[in-house]
Amino acid sequence: MRLDELSIGKDAIIEKVNCSDRALRKHILDMGLTPGTEITLSKTAPLGDPLELRVRGYELTLRKSDAAYIDIHGIHDTHDTAVPKSRLKSVEHPRMGELDLSKKYHVRREGAALRDNEIITFGLAGNQNCGKTTLFNQLTGSNQHVGNFPGVTVDRKDGAIRGIANTNVTDLPGIYSLSPYTSEEIVTREFLLEDRPRGLINIIDATNIERNLYLTLQLIELNIPMVLALNMMDEVRENGGTIMINQLETLLGIPVVPISAAKNEGINELIDHALHVAKHRERPGRVDFCDEDGIGNGAVHRCIHAIIHLIEDHAKASGIPVRFAATKLVECDESILKRLGLDDNEKDTLEHIISQMEEESGMDREAALADMRFRFIEKLCDATVVKPHESKEHLRSKRIDKVLTGRFTAIPAFLIIMALIFYLTFGPIGSFLSGLLSKGIDSLTTFVDYALTEYGINPVVHSLIIDGIFAGVGSVLNFLPVIIVLFFFLSILEDSGYMARIAFVMDKLLRKIGLSGRSFVPMLIGFGCSVPAIMSTRTLPSDRDRKMTIFLTPFMSCSAKLPIYALFTAAFFPGKMALIIVALYSTGIVIAIAYALILKRFRRFKGEPVPFVMELPNYRMPSPKSVLQLIADKAKDFINKAFTIIFLASIIIWFLQSFDSRLNVVTDSQNSLLSMIGTLITPLFAPLGFGDWKVATSLITGFVAKESVVSTLTVLLGGNVSSLSGLFTPLTATVFLVFSLLYTPCVAAIAAIKRELGTKSAILVCIMQCVIAWLAAFMVHLIGTAIGFFFV
Numbered sequence: 001m002r003l004d005e006l007s008i009g010k011d012a013i014i015e016k017v018n019c020s021d022r023a024l025r026k027h028i029l030d031m032g033l034t035p036g037t038e039i040t041l042s043k044t045a046p047l048g049d050p051l052e053l054r055v056r057g058y059e060l061t062l063r064k065s066d067a068a069y070i071d072i073h074g075i076h077d078t079h080d081t082a083v084p085k086s087r088l089k090s091v092e093h094p095r096m097g098e099l100d101l102s103k104k105y106h107v108r109r110e111g112a113a114l115r116d117n118e119i120i121t122f123g124l125a126g127n128q129n130c131g132k133t134t135l136f137n138q139l140t141g142s143n144q145h146v147g148n149f150p151g152v153t154v155d156r157k158d159g160a161i162r163g164i165a166n167t168n169v170t171d172l173p174g175i176y177s178l179s180p181y182t183s184e185e186i187v188t189r190e191f192l193l194e195d196r197p198r199g200l201i202n203i204i205d206a207t208n209i210e211r212n213l214y215l216t217l218q219l220i221e222l223n224i225p226m227v228l229a230l231n232m233m234d235e236v237r238e239n240g241g242t243i244m245i246n247q248l249e250t251l252l253g254i255p256v257v258p259i260s261a262a263k264n265e266g267i268n269e270l271i272d273h274a275l276h277v278a279k280h281r282e283r284p285g286r287v288d289f290c291d292e293d294g295i296g297n298g299a300v301h302r303c304i305h306a307i308i309h310l311i312e313d314h315a316k317a318s319g320i321p322v323r324f325a326a327t328k329l330v331e332c333d334e335s336i337l338k339r340l341g342l343d344d345n346e347k348d349t350l351e352h353i354i355s356q357m358e359e360e361s362g363m364d365r366e367a368a369l370a371d372m373r374f375r376f377i378e379k380l381c382d383a384t385v386v387k388p389h390e391s392k393e394h395l396r397s398k399r400i401d402k403v404l405t406g407r408f409t410a411i412p413a414f415l416i417i418m419a420l421i422f423y424l425t426f427g428p429i430g431s432f433l434s435g436l437l438s439k440g441i442d443s444l445t446t447f448v449d450y451a452l453t454e455y456g457i458n459p460v461v462h463s464l465i466i467d468g469i470f471a472g473v474g475s476v477l478n479f480l481p482v483i484i485v486l487f488f489f490l491s492i493l494e495d496s497g498y499m500a501r502i503a504f505v506m507d508k509l510l511r512k513i514g515l516s517g518r519s520f521v522p523m524l525i526g527f528g529c530s531v532p533a534i535m536s537t538r539t540l541p542s543d544r545d546r547k548m549t550i551f552l553t554p555f556m557s558c559s560a561k562l563p564i565y566a567l568f569t570a571a572f573f574p575g576k577m578a579l580i581i582v583a584l585y586s587t588g589i590v591i592a593i594a595y596a597l598i599l600k601r602f603r604r605f606k607g608e609p610v611p612f613v614m615e616l617p618n619y620r621m622p623s624p625k626s627v628l629q630l631i632a633d634k635a636k637d638f639i640n641k642a643f644t645i646i647f648l649a650s651i652i653i654w655f656l657q658s659f660d661s662r663l664n665v666v667t668d669s670q671n672s673l674l675s676m677i678g679t680l681i682t683p684l685f686a687p688l689g690f691g692d693w694k695v696a697t698s699l700i701t702g703f704v705a706k707e708s709v710v711s712t713l714t715v716l717l718g719g720n721v722s723s724l725s726g727l728f729t730p731l732t733a734t735v736f737l738v739f740s741l742l743y744t745p746c747v748a749a750i751a752a753i754k755r756e757l758g759t760k761s762a763i764l765v766c767i768m769q770c771v772i773a774w775l776a777a778f779m780v781h782l783i784g785t786a787i788g789f790f791f792v
Helices: 022-030 095-101 132-140 183-195 206-221 233-238 245-252 267-279 297-318 322-330 334-340 344-361 365-384 392-404 410-426 428-455 459-477 480-496 498-511 517-525 530-539 543-555 559-572 577-599 624-642 645-658 673-688 693-701 707-716 721-726 730-742 747-757 759-786
Strands: 010-017 038-044 051-055 058-062 070-077 120-126 144-148 155-159 167-171 199-205 226-231 256-258 614-616
Touching: 010 022, 022 365, 120 132, 120 183, 120 206, 120 267, 132 155, 132 167, 132 199, 132 267, 132 624, 199 206, 199 267, 206 226, 206 233, 206 322, 206 365, 226 245, 226 267, 245 256, 245 365, 256 267, 297 322, 297 334, 297 344, 297 365, 322 334, 322 344, 322 365, 344 365, 392 410, 392 498, 410 428, 410 480, 410 498, 410 577, 428 459, 428 480, 459 559, 459 624, 459 645, 459 707, 480 498, 480 517, 480 559, 480 624, 498 517, 498 614, 517 530, 517 543, 530 543, 530 747, 543 577, 543 747, 543 759, 559 577, 559 707, 559 721, 559 730, 577 730, 577 759, 624 645, 645 673, 645 693, 645 707, 673 693, 673 730, 673 759, 693 707, 693 730, 707 721, 730 759, 747 759
Parallel strands: 120 167, 120 199, 199 226, 226 256
Antiparallel strands: 010 038, 010 070, 038 051, 051 058, 058 614, 144 155, 155 167
């Protein structure tokens, strides 16, 4: 029987994974779906696909088509194992004592300890949804630098440990394995192999320890000084479980520290351990987790050790830890094989060793290696972990999911949630806060205007400050509260775990346009900002899906366009802001769907979307600190943009509209340099109904930053936005909004596309979006003119 045929609520035992796609098969095994593992079918998505499975204590999604690759047997009713009451107790951790007392895992490298002035570098690694970002914030506070890993556009955060000089922590992407399946796994592996940090901090979710330890075993094989942070220990204790910390340390051969990153518990002890192992270069006490006498695993043990003897010299020459290299060769990792530079005879010997292991173990190489790791983890957890009762978090998640992922309620719930977010963002909260800020800016402008007049400053300078800088920058700053409110809600959706549910619900719908449900998350982030949305496509393992998602993301209306919408709806459609903005967002989505259907016809976008293998974390209360920090970062980015790009653009626009070609001050902007430039491009927009050079000019500045459209119009209108009615009618205002919605994203987004896909793709995105925007706006103008009585 196959897994896709299993009934909801039934358990089964995995017999074999038959997938012909080697990378996908390896990923499925790494996620814990190994032969002999019990698995439960919890539910199906509202549209019947994908499936939600429970395996090794966590929820996982898998499409029916991929579940069909997995053979199962032993189908039975779901049963829960009772937790023995006598063992339900909390075990205290003796803090730093073991640094001096335990010799079981403190193995010093050759040479003296690091000098006090030498920088100690750490890599922070862990699974997704394990609290890694929260821990990074606790370790570094606000002292962090954001950049990119060399050669790829994967976010990299570096920060010094608070209060400790000469330290640097690099927050690595959240991964499940060191196999080269996703961009994040490749980036993390390359960082650890090439940069070789002085120490590793591996954070794991203690409530899901069995699943998380799979990555831990691979990190230990790298032989880098390492400490294990058991996060969410407070939840384990609250739910009646416990973990024998010192026994776990002895069996793993590394220091283990119980923490709660969200509550800032155990962080100081974790820092003490990390500094100690890194400074004294104390590598893990063991890297071998094979059972040489175990059934099946004995063959794996002999295989790995035979490969170690074969490649030892090559591994040393290439700088790759020999145990790590050996296990990767068992997995047929082409990158590691190429680095080692084995000759043909050695490759033949390698293949013979692996084939013999497969024959003895009765499993193929990937399954045998994954099974070896999970068998060790199972024994480890049996000896050190008292499993808690079903956690309050999981019970709460199941109750919430009955509505948010229910068959008949999931999509209506999503629409209601998004409608509520838009209503609060553009309605009571956003408009109220924007109104307060607008009054403050107006008061400041009036005061400065009065002060400059009283001082008798040169009229040209007065015009520059009031009509240029204050009008341009101030008009954009008015919308800062709206953007902050939108990001606040988006961060809550992401931190709570709902984003993963949205992908689960939407997967089947997105497959109809050639995408995976995982593409929905970057596109949803695109409503906030296109740059992080484009960068977040790195989570997609398929190059085809990644490219297609990037091409579609700019159609999701980013927050930078909100000032344009707000300005025009206030001027031409008062009281209907929420309705107009929802209509614009919906238009962007519809156009994106149509564009995706067109892209599917091209060879580079043909094929099936990537498999939908993804963890569904428990719902959690978003960390207030993380949410506030994200909002602070976005506010800082917006303000920086306002006082750099928009500030400079406002000055340039003011200058061009204030002087003629002989640099004489003009009394009528019609005679200005800006008018001359705008007149050249106006014919392009004349068929759309706005042939005034001021309108054309504002759209050109929008290429730099979409907020510049508002600042440019404000400057050109002398700060009097009520004069918009002289440039637009309700119909042409609608056409302008549609064009602004769809035309090319800002320079920063284009730069992100260039880094992801190359120059040609970035240029293609610019051209295609401008063409689509022009055609859509022209159709709106054509239809609106034909039924013009609607716009009277």
